Amino acid sequence: MRKEDKKTSKPLWAGRLSEKPEEQAFAFQASINIDKRLVFDDIECSKAHAVMLGKQGIITKDSASKIKNELDKIAAEIKSGKLEIDTTQEDIHSFLESALTERLGDIGKMVHAGRSRNDQVAVAFRLFLKRTVPVLQSEISFAVNVLLDTAQLHVTSVMPGYTHLQRAQPVTLGYHLTAWACALQRDITRFSDALTRLDECPLGSGALAGTTLPLDRKTTAATLGFSRSTLNSMDAIADRDFAIEISSACAVTMVHLSRFCEDIILWASEEFKFIELSDSWSTGSSIMPQKKNPDFAELIRGKTGRTAGNLVTLLTLLKGLPYAYNKDLQEDKESLFDSIDTLSVCLKMFAGMIKDASFNLKRMKAACIGGFLEATDTAEYLVKKGLPFRAAHETAAKIVRDCIEKGFKHISSLNIAELKKHSKLFEEDIYKAITPLACIKARNLPGGPAPKEVRRQIRILRKKIL
Numbered sequence: 135m136r137k138e139d140k141k142t143s144k145p146l147w148a149g150r151l152s153e154k155p156e157e158q159a160f161a162f163q164a165s166i167n168i169d170k171r172l173v174f175d176d177i178e179c180s181k182a183h184a185v186m187l188g189k190q191g192i193i194t195k196d197s198a199s200k201i202k203n204e205l206d207k208i209a210a211e212i213k214s215g216k217l218e219i220d221t222t223q224e225d226i227h228s229f230l231e232s233a234l235t236e237r238l239g240d241i242g243k244m245v246h247a248g249r250s251r252n253d254q255v256a257v258a259f260r261l262f263l264k265r266t267v268p269v270l271q272s273e274i275s276f277a278v279n280v281l282l283d284t285a286q287l288h289v290t291s292v293m294p295g296y297t298h299l300q301r302a303q304p305v306t307l308g309y310h311l312t313a314w315a316c317a318l319q320r321d322i323t324r325f326s327d328a329l330t331r332l333d334e335c336p337l338g339s340g341a342l343a344g345t346t347l348p349l350d351r352k353t354t355a356a357t358l359g360f361s362r363s364t365l366n367s368m369d370a371i372a373d374r375d376f377a378i379e380i381s382s383a384c385a386v387t388m389v390h391l392s393r394f395c396e397d398i399i400l401w402a403s404e405e406f407k408f409i410e411l412s413d414s415w416s417t418g419s420s421i422m423p424q425k426k427n428p429d430f431a432e433l434i435r436g437k438t439g440r441t442a443g444n445l446v447t448l449l450t451l452l453k454g455l456p457y458a459y460n461k462d463l464q465e466d467k468e469s470l471f472d473s474i475d476t477l478s479v480c481l482k483m484f485a486g487m488i489k490d491a492s493f494n495l496k497r498m499k500a501a502c503i504g505g506f507l508e509a510t511d512t513a514e515y516l517v518k519k520g521l522p523f524r525a526a527h528e529t530a531a532k533i534v535r536d537c538i539e540k541g542f543k544h545i546s547s548l549n550i551a552e553l554k555k556h557s558k559l560f561e562e563d564i565y566k567a568i569t570p571l572a573c574i575k576a577r578n579l580p581g582g583p584a585p586k587e588v589r590r591q592i593r594i595l596r597k598k599i600l
């Protein structure tokens with residue numbers, strides 16, 4: 135085939151140019167392989183626009199209903215596979231307009247009155263997110279529920295809590311998992327916040343400065359399910375804050391998953407041995423026959439880098455752009471689609487992995503002995519008996535050093551006479567006060583790890599994610 139015979143579709147803007155676009159150059163600036171994902175959103179946008187054009191007398195009502203019906207047919211045919219998206223077209227908007235024109239002739243050519251691909255793409259992108267983000271939110275809710283179901287079973291399963299990755303104070307597995315659930319619940323609200331600001335319809339903004347045609351923007355906004363129209367058309371065309379905000383919410387959620395996975399990876403090590411991932415959520419080694427690896431948790435941690443990168447891509451894309459539209463904006467979708475897809479699959483993997491995991495409660499309990507996790511409680515025991523906290527802290531520190539010298543692993547290994555040498559305030563009741571479970575039960579403030587309090591936290595989180 136000679137070069138000039140190769141197929142390139144006639145672009146919407148061909149009238150201005152005397153030559154057909156160079157094939158590779160055309161392919162370079164085309165976006166259909168990415169924005170074909172917006173096909174159904176763009177169809178909805180065109181239907182609303184055409185019906186409004188009919189109502190406003192810009193085209194006849196008959197033409198408007200023909201366009202609407204044909205768009206419905208096109209949507210059905212794409213869904214059933216009868217109509218394939220022609221990826222030689224420049225973008226999904228061009229494809230749909232040419233499909234319409236092929237079928238309806240001159241009537242198809244009427245649909246673009248009073249609009250530009252600039253407002254079209256802004257509307258379709260927002261519609262796509264209005265549809266997709268709630269799905270992500272329900273996937274987060276699912277993961278939160280899995281965490282809370284597991285947490286509920288373990289409100290008395292003691293384990294060490296860590297700061298600096300050093301054993302700090304006793305907590306429960308239920309408390310730890312509820313902490314993770316809190317972070318994910320916040321993520322749901324972060325998406326909701328972004329959706330509130332995103333809920334404005336740019337349709338009718340034209341290329342940047344509206345149109346001379348008497349469009350009814352209020353009606354198209356309402357038909358498409360937006361709460362309101364955008365205020366300023368130049369801003370509406372240039373704005374991609376909504377993409378940045380959703381991308382940011384994806385990146386933050388991924389950072390959360392990544393941190394949880396870091397805990398899981400540590401817990402799965404022989405050194406911790408707190409968690410036993412099910413075999414179906416583990417992999418082996420091609421050379422080391424004994425290996426059982428937490429690859430799923432590692433990959434979630436690894437993929438978090440992509441979502442952080444995608445956010446930086448968007449920020450960098452926008453930072454130097456003059457108002458209003460620039461073709462650079464076409465690069466906005468690929469990175470956000472990737473963040474959404476990545477988060478979605480990682481949430482499913484995370485929830486599945488947790489659901490099927492089992493916990494080594496004996497190991498967790500045993501790990502509460504040996505790090506003097508009861509030292510703060512010992513100091514607070516003395517505070518309750520009237521000693522100023524700083525003095526109590528020093529006494530408890532000296533007790534810890536005394537235990538280490540004697541080779542003891544827990545403050546309760548010292549007998550009462552030995553304890554009294556450190557402070558006369560010690561009585562027999564100290565031994566009951568510093569068992570891991572007693573330490574946990576006594577931390578019954580709102581926000582604390584006491585079993586009753588964690589049950590309350592679980593109840594509140596469940597309500598919040600409804």
Ligand code: ARG
Binds near residue numbers: 165461464
């Ligand atoms: N595919 C383009 C995009 O995603 C559509 C807008 C093209 N507009 C233009 N003025 N060339 O941004």
